[in-house]
Amino acid sequence: MKKxxxxxxxxxxxxxxxxxxxxxxxFKENNLKPGDPISREIDLSESLGVSRTVVREALLRLRTLGxxxxxxxxxxxxxxxxxxxxxxxxxxxxxLGANTLKSLFELRLILEMGMADFxxxxxxxxxxEELENIVRTEEETSYDKTVFxxxxxxxxxxxxxxxxxxxxxxRFQDLLLPVFEYLYQQEEFKNNGTYAYSSGKFVTHRMLLDxxxxxxxxxxxxxxxxxxxxxxxxxxxxx
Amino acid sequence: MKKxxxxxxxxxxxxxxxxxxxxxxxFKENNLKPGDPISREIDLSESLGVSRTVVREALLRLRTLGxxxxxxxxxxxxxxxxxxxxxxxxxxxxxLGANTLKSLFELRLILEMGMADFxxxxxxxxxxEELENIVRTEEETSYDKTVFxxxxxxxxxxxxxxxxxxxxxxRFQDLLLPVFEYLYQQEEFKNNGTYAYSSGKFVTHRMLLDxxxxxxxxxxxxxxxxxxxxxxxxxxxxx
Numbered sequence: 001m002k003k004x005x006x007x008x009x010x011x012x013x014x015x016x017x018x019x020x021x022x023x024x025x026x027f028k029e030n031n032l033k034p035g036d037p038i039s040r041e042i043d044l045s046e047s048l049g050v051s052r053t054v055v056r057e058a059l060l061r062l063r064t065l066g067x068x069x070x071x072x073x074x075x076x077x078x079x080x081x082x083x084x085x086x087x088x089x090x091x092x093x094x095x096l097g098a099n100t101l102k103s104l105f106e107l108r109l110i111l112e113m114g115m116a117d118f119x120x121x122x123x124x125x126x127x128x129e130e131l132e133n134i135v136r137t138e139e140e141t142s143y144d145k146t147v148f149x150x151x152x153x154x155x156x157x158x159x160x161x162x163x164x165x166x167x168x169x170x171r172f173q174d175l176l177l178p179v180f181e182y183l184y185q186q187e188e189f190k191n192n193g194t195y196a197y198s199s200g201k202f203v204t205h206r207m208l209l210d211x212x213x214x215x216x217x218x219x220x221x222x223x224x225x226x227x228x229x230x231x232x233x234x235x236x237x238x239x
Numbered sequence: 240m241k242k243x244x245x246x247x248x249x250x251x252x253x254x255x256x257x258x259x260x261x262x263x264x265x266f267k268e269n270n271l272k273p274g275d276p277i278s279r280e281i282d283l284s285e286s287l288g289v290s291r292t293v294v295r296e297a298l299l300r301l302r303t304l305g306x307x308x309x310x311x312x313x314x315x316x317x318x319x320x321x322x323x324x325x326x327x328x329x330x331x332x333x334x335l336g337a338n339t340l341k342s343l344f345e346l347r348l349i350l351e352m353g354m355a356d357f358x359x360x361x362x363x364x365x366x367x368e369e370l371e372n373i374v375r376t377e378e379e380t381s382y383d384k385t386v387f388x389x390x391x392x393x394x395x396x397x398x399x400x401x402x403x404x405x406x407x408x409x410r411f412q413d414l415l416l417p418v419f420e421y422l423y424q425q426e427e428f429k430n431n432g433t434y435a436y437s438s439g440k441f442v443t444h445r446m447l448l449d450x451x452x453x454x455x456x457x458x459x460x461x462x463x464x465x466x467x468x469x470x471x472x473x474x475x476x477x478x
Contacts, residue, residue, distance in 0.1 A: 027334065028334065032334075034336075057299060060296060060299050060300070060303070061299070061303045064299070064300045064303040064304065065303065067334075080334065080335060080336050080339070081334075095266065095267065095271075095306075095319065095320075096319060097273075097319050099406075100319070100407070103405050103406055103407040103408075104407060106357065106405050106407075106408075107405065107407055107408060109353070109356075110349075110350055110353035110354050110357065110403075110405070110408065111349055111350070111353055112353070113352065113353035113354075113355070113356065113460075114348070114349035114350055114351070114352035114353025114354070115349050115352075115353070116352070117348075117352065117464070117471060118345065118349065121475050164349075166342050166345050166346065166349070167338075167342055168339070168342040168343060168345075168346055169342075169345075169346060169349065217464070218460075218461060218464070221352075221457075221460055222457060225356070225456070225457070232356060236360050
């Protein structure tokens with residue numbers, strides 16, 4: 001009996017998928033740098049042996065992802081995609097599911113727990129003064145220290161992200177803000193903005209700031225952990 | 240003299256930009272859920288009063304971002320975008336600039352420093368056994384403990400990300416792997432894979448594992464900080 005070759009899986013990529021992948025490969029092989037010109041649609045169509053409609057659709061995708069820009073009178077050029085930009089366009093809390101939102105909130109806790117070394121490495125006198133002002137304003141306007149205020153939370157923590165000097169992190173924080181605002185409007189936070197903290201050991205923004213002034217990354221992490229205690233509690237208890 | 244109104248800025252959004260934004264707004268207003276049908280291109284074109292070409296391009300963008308899926312014989316449906324997917328398509332280290340790569344590498348350090356509480360909350364007996372196997376294999380095959388091995392690094396740290404149970408984090412790690420592989424091939428790491436660790440206090444994977452078994456998130460974070468010492472050194476010294 002004739003030995004049969006195994007039947008392999010059918011290639012399910014669409015023609016546009018293939019052209020998209022092929023173009024990316026072509027950019028890499030040619031080591032394109034931002035600003036380098038890209039062949040015209042009609043030329044690509046001829047080289048690739050596919051219709052202009054297919055090429056156009058693939059180019060549109062790459063443009064949406066940020067690899068291509070069209071310049072007036074200059075045609076298309078290659079560019080380095082902005083890694084946060086696409087993220088930004090889809091991070092709309094009202095369109096994301098509960099699991100995704102939870103996962104993003106956890107990510108925020110992880111980032112704030114993990115950034116201490118960068119804060120101590122890059123903090124300046126001016127940064128500490130700015131934090132001092134944020135905390136003082138907060139103290140002057142808060143009668144009840146256990147009431148949660150989103151604005152003050154954002155002012156203080158946003159400044160910390162800024163001190164980290166990591167731009168990806170900062171922009172990630174910026175675009176997560178609507179997610180947090182959305183979450184804080186839910187359940188536990190709905191109760192007139194009041195959140196009953198779980199223990200007397202709660203660390204305030206003032207204590208975090210003092211720690212950043214005279215402590216170490218190690219002591220700061222422990223203080224931040226206590227500061228975030230209500231959020232950790234909420235996540236680990238809702239399992 | 241006739242009081243003139245100030246001249247306002249010209250709206251620089253293209254027609255496609257506007258249709259894209261309008262469609263997103265329309266999805267939200269109608270509180271669309273994954274699987275809900277979306278009007279046909281021709282109907283949208285009529286309702287919006289723009290050409291089918293413009294509608295098609297806006298729809299293509301939303302499809303690229305993951306908000307729309309075309310189903311055979313069912314037309315277009317709405318879906319929840321996969322927040323990591325777009326990221327994945329652009330995170331090609333050979334196409335990213337040096338600053339972006341540095342920023343992503345720092346982000347990895349921040350994530351690993353920050354995930355301790357999740358590891359202690361979710362670790363299981365099976366997880367610890369799996370880590371035990373990874374570490375044992377590593378010990379059996381490493382003659383010189385100071386030689387850096389990317390494979391072993393990935394096996395161990397990848398498992399930690401998995402224990403965190405945060406899917407966004409896990410997938411983020413998966414897609415950052417090529418970035419790390421790329422970075423490890425550069426400069427310091429090029430020297431035959433050898434990396435001279437900066438001090439005798441270096442914490443091994445074995446010590447991290449022991450810590451995860453009997454320690455606390457606090458002791459684990461301190462151990463992880465020492466484990467990552469060479470990377471922190473490299474980043475803070477290259478300023």
